[in-house]
Amino acid sequence: MLSRRAKEVSPSATLQITASANRMVKEGKDVVAFGAGEPDFDTPSVIKDAGIAAIQSGFTKYTPTSGIPELKEAIVSKLKTENGLVYSPANIIVSCGAKHSIYNTIQVLMDEGDEALIPVPFWVSYPEMVKLAGGKPVLVATSLKKDFKVNPEILERHLTPKTKILILNSPSNPCGVVYRRDELRAIADFCVKHNIYCISDEIYEKIIFDGIEHVSIASFSDAMKKLTVTVNGFSKSYSMTGWRLGYLAAEPVIASAVSNLQDHSTSNPTSITQKAGVAAFSLGEEFFGDIRKKFQERRDYITSRLDKIKDKIGYKKPEGAFYIFCDISRTKMDSFTFAKRLLEEKLVALIPGAPFGCDDYVRISFATSMDKIKKGMDRIEEWLWERQ
Numbered sequence: 507m508l509s510r511r512a513k514e515v516s517p518s519a520t521l522q523i524t525a526s527a528n529r530m531v532k533e534g535k536d537v538v539a540f541g542a543g544e545p546d547f548d549t550p551s552v553i554k555d556a557g558i559a560a561i562q563s564g565f566t567k568y569t570p571t572s573g574i575p576e577l578k579e580a581i582v583s584k585l586k587t588e589n590g591l592v593y594s595p596a597n598i599i600v601s602c603g604a605k606h607s608i609y610n611t612i613q614v615l616m617d618e619g620d621e622a623l624i625p626v627p628f629w630v631s632y633p634e635m636v637k638l639a640g641g642k643p644v645l646v647a648t649s650l651k652k653d654f655k656v657n658p659e660i661l662e663r664h665l666t667p668k669t670k671i672l673i674l675n676s677p678s679n680p681c682g683v684v685y686r687r688d689e690l691r692a693i694a695d696f697c698v699k700h701n702i703y704c705i706s707d708e709i710y711e712k713i714i715f716d717g718i719e720h721v722s723i724a725s726f727s728d729a730m731k732k733l734t735v736t737v738n739g740f741s742k743s744y745s746m747t748g749w750r751l752g753y754l755a756a757e758p759v760i761a762s763a764v765s766n767l768q769d770h771s772t773s774n775p776t777s778i779t780q781k782a783g784v785a786a787f788s789l790g791e792e793f794f795g796d797i798r799k800k801f802q803e804r805r806d807y808i809t810s811r812l813d814k815i816k817d818k819i820g821y822k823k824p825e826g827a828f829y830i831f832c833d834i835s836r837t838k839m840d841s842f843t844f845a846k847r848l849l850e851e852k853l854v855a856l857i858p859g860a861p862f863g864c865d866d867y868v869r870i871s872f873a874t875s876m877d878k879i880k881k882g883m884d885r886i887e888e889w890l891w892e893r894q
Contacts, residue, residue, distance in 0.1 A: 515634045516861070523845060527855035537849075538882035540856040540870045543679060543829070544747040547800075550793070553744060556785030560778045569774040572765045573600025573753070577780050580787045581753050589722040591736065593755050599764045600783075602775050604709045604739035604752035607764075609635050610771075611705055611735045611754060612671070614763040616641040620670040625656045626863035627831060629679045629707070641670070645863055650822055650833060654681045655689065658696040671703040674723065677710040680862045680869040681831035682824020684714055690723045694730040704734045709752075710827040712743040712794045715802045718825050724755075732757050742827075743794065744786045749779045801828050804872040804879055811883040818890045828873040831859065835866040837893070844868055852885040 524541045531537050560566070572578070578595040585591040601607045608631075616622065618640035624632050625646045633643035644664050648654045661672070674693070676685040685693070697704050706723050714720055724734035739752030754764065774780075805823075808830055812821050820833035834844050841858035845868055848854050859867030872879055 514637050537853045545745040546874050547745050549745050553782045553785050557778050557782040560781035569777050571768050571774050574780050577784050590725040597755050599761050600753045602750045604737050607737045607752045607754040610764045612639045621668045623672040630861040632673050654683045673705045675707040677826025680829050682827045684718050684825040687721045694726040698729045706736050708738045714826040751779045751783045830870045831867050841865050852889045854882050854885050
């Protein structure tokens with residue numbers, strides 16, 4: 507009955523665990539949720555007010571598929587000022603979230619049998635999106651010792667005549683890796699040398715710690731810019747996860763193809779949300795500075811707690827995003843068993859690492875309050891000691 511592609515796609519483990527935790531909360535249980543990948547702060551008032559004003563003024567009709575001119579101009583300005591990328595509105599496609607932008611890009615770039623290089627660990631949706639396009643995910647192994655990063659030498663080993671794209675996520679989900687300028691330059695040279703497209707997922711761009719610089723891989727050369735689809739959005743930076751608004755910047759031929767695809771799938775992103783997106787750009791860098799400070803304080807607290815149980819759990823200190831990817835191999839449990847038992851026995855919800863490509867790991871999100879983080883870490887530490 508179902509199509510081959512529908513049968514091959516795996517459900518989202520992130521959403522499954524979150525649903526289980528939410529069900530337990532409704533049952534009155536005191537669950538500490540370290541699962542969901544969304545900021546815990548409210549959408550800023552200036553953004554909400556713009557959405558309300560759009561409704562009240564009647565801005566509730568269809569818009570151009572690729573986004574309203576006002577928002578596209580604001581994105582062009584942002585990319586030039588903050589990322590060193592010069593585009594025109596024709597290069598910009600506004601979509602229903604960064605996820606939607608990535609999905610659309612893969613659909614228009616990949617043919618049946620084409621291969622996509624995906625560094626491991628990866629965001630859970632990347633391989634599934636490639637499968638839905640008829641492509642083959644080629645998983646490129648990394649390691650904790652190598653900071654979960656790839657380089658041209660590693661990528662070369664997985665290169666075939668069918669390699670079409672590389673999916674790069676910096677800062678990354680699930681491990682918070684941030685690629686440095688020289689590392690990205692080397693990868694850009696690799697892509698140009700082999701004529702490989704790069705989908706650069708930069709959704710966590712504003713959440714970087716320790717003064718580390720965010721660099722867009724498309725900024726290194728005109729040749730790399732032509733091969734890059736830069737993806738970003740509003741969900742993580744502005745706590746607009748439910749608003750569903752993202753965008754991509756790409757060469758006109760790719761942008762036009764994405765627009766055509768969007769014509770026949772979702773059409774335009776919500777008109778109201780687009781007006782809110784315009785307002786989001788009015789928030790200055792001071793806003794992000796406060797957000798980064800709060801997330802860094804949480805990160806530092808969790809890592810200080812993990813250091814006390816380092817004989818049981820290992821980790822790579824994240825440099826961006828709001829996740830810590832923890833090595834649980836010493837517990838002798840696979841990631842689903844670990845997550846299931848921790849939720850049932852100590853009411854702490856986190857995400858198994860298997861769907862990210864690493865069954866010896868689990869992901870802890872620190873996009874929650876410090877009080878909940880302290881409570882959750884107390885429970886995790888107590889549970890691990892009880893298991894001795």
